[in-house]
Amino acid sequence: MQWLNKISLIFMVFTSPTITLSNQRRDKGFSLFSLVQFPNEQCVTKVSPELIGTCVTRGECNSAGGSSSGGCAAGFGVCCLLTAQTCGTTISRNNTYITNPGFPTAYTPGSTGTCWFKIEKCKPDICQLRFDFVTFTGFAFGSTGTCTDTFSVEASSSGYTPPKICGTNRGYHMYAEIGRDATDYATAIITYGARVADAKQFNILISQIECSSIMRAPTDCAQWYTESSGTIQSYNWQESQLLKGMDYRICIRDEKGYCSITYRESTGTSVDSFSILNPAAPSSTTAESTTGSCILTGGSGLIFPELSSDGILPLNPVLLQEPFPTQFCGGYFGVDGATSKGYALTSARKPFQFHLFTKSSGTLNSPSTGFSLEYTQNPC
Template identity: 35%
Template sequence: MISTRLQFSLGFLVGAFFVFSGSDSGGNNVILGRNSVISSNRTSRQFPFFPVFWGVGLVRFLNDECDAGNGFVGTCYTRKECNYLGGSNIAYCANHAGACCVFQETCGGSSDLNNTYFVSPGFPSTYTGGSSCVFTIVKQEDACQVRLDFLTLNLAQPNSNGTCNTDALVVTGGASIVPVLCGENSGQHIYVDFNGNTSITVSIFVRSSTVSRSWNIRVRQINCNCPWRAPAGCLQWYESLSGTVRSFNYGSSSVLNGTRQLANMNYGVCVAMAPGYCGIEWSQSSDTYGFSVTGDTFTAVGDGTVGTTSASLTGDDCTTDFVVIPAPILESNNTPLNTDRFCGNGFPTVISYSKQFVLTVVTNGNEVNDTGNRGFSLSFSQVLCDGSLLFGK
């Protein structure tokens, strides 16, 4: 889980009384005051009686996440520690005993603190500078993984071959292989495993001073024994019963330079199997371009086949760009398919009972002939072990 440390903060109380701090029968640390109990699930430690003099009391709280407002998540520290660590005291936390502290870093910065935001220079204003920007994630002692949330990530589009030759986000230093990204990726996320104690570097290379770009990337380190640590091989990890998975640079705006689909992708998208659920259904989203992975999408639009199963290709027809779903079964007639590859300009609804729930994404290094491809937007819904879908669908 995200690291937490026990902190102490002085607050003003009315009257003089004694405070006792110790452990309850469940091993929880407690502080007993006049009319209050503050508990935290931490290791058991004993503290002696000590007096609280007139007007002053001692309050203890965890460095938990807190709502800093305006879409920011902070960490609850004492005000003094927040200032010492270089954070911004955005809001109160711990019943006004602490400061909801937000950390922002930009080009050349580094941090080992959770809920650090790596932002473009001058954010939220756009950045047109022509120099590259590097941020270093310093590993915490008990961390094994990093989650990067692209709250805002708007970079230059790829060229007609799907290559990020103007702007590029590159992640290095980790044990995970992360593809090079560009274009519109706000709302996406990735997980990266640490490689020993080596720091992870997030670099954004920019090669034009005429592009208006911006980014705001939330950084969270995850402990080795955390239940929501992503499994090995999962660049993306979803823990909901249903949701939507989109390829990188899948966007609602028109296709530029021939394609929005990025070249040289090879990664896994995983969904945590919930208790009582044994399968997962994958279907094309309501967007007409919800699955436009190979071939001439503009032609499919012209003849009215885009987004239909007649434009769907499978198996040996999918050799360059495709998604892989293990052991798929056609939802329409409950027939198992003899292939796990899907491509083309349409997608048939399928169900898979293979464990773990994973969607593999592959694109090659040549997108020139894939005119108008946007990528994919696929919805998933977990299937109960009795065979019924979520919400009785």
């Protein structure tokens, strides 16, 4: 919640006794009332530089059930760490973590079931939620990418729902719409499936984003990247397994003075940086880039606005390449039939974005690891 704290501080300052002409002693004193205000901004806790708190007064932190973890606002406030780990908890404070019971110790549920956290708006003009997976491991999945345990988000209002994810997603993030009505809310749901003996660990920061905030992601983007360059990975890429039922958009904020964006496979990774295998592209030794075959035939692939070498001129038709391929699958990210990494493909279409689609019942040939792509925005 975005509070604005006001602290009244009383300073009693006394002068030395003053001698008057009548030789009477008179003490002259005054009270100075100073109103100290500070915004409730994010702060870094002393527990860990990875953990975020909210700058509030010590009394407000205590009443919210948080723990003071360092000072802020020049010592007038405390960095309040808010955590919820009891199923069924209602969260109405910004920058709250949800964790497994006993965190940081891993948790073994012992039985199937669900654990949910209701997220209410900390103020009426909240439109989005951002989930940062500080820790997220042990959520079981099968060899074909079917989730046994899941994390999901559901909003009370209608609209786009982010994908259900599992596996290992440490360092990932996810956006969810929450609706514009003041009474709209969302529910974060942890589902424990058949493999209840597996130890699980999660620590997820929930941030609430105002409708007018510059940090608000474009509507219905599950992920949003705000740097001119960076790395984008599919959920559970860290476990070398692409997940089924993925249908989400990845957005990159276009920076001022940049007119195109270039994508290429990550290099130097221990996990294969691009492998989306299906009936259209069953082999891990060649790339498939088309205007329709990956999704229509196999049900899995990445969808981009038209790509080419520079995003403006088409690829070379003499080499039987499609001029502006839009769908990519197979063993490499590159032009159709490529047998190695190293292809850099560019889009000049704004907004900068692409889409991952895998059918929930489709075939994912092994090893479909997913993708890890580097992106770089190019100056005009």
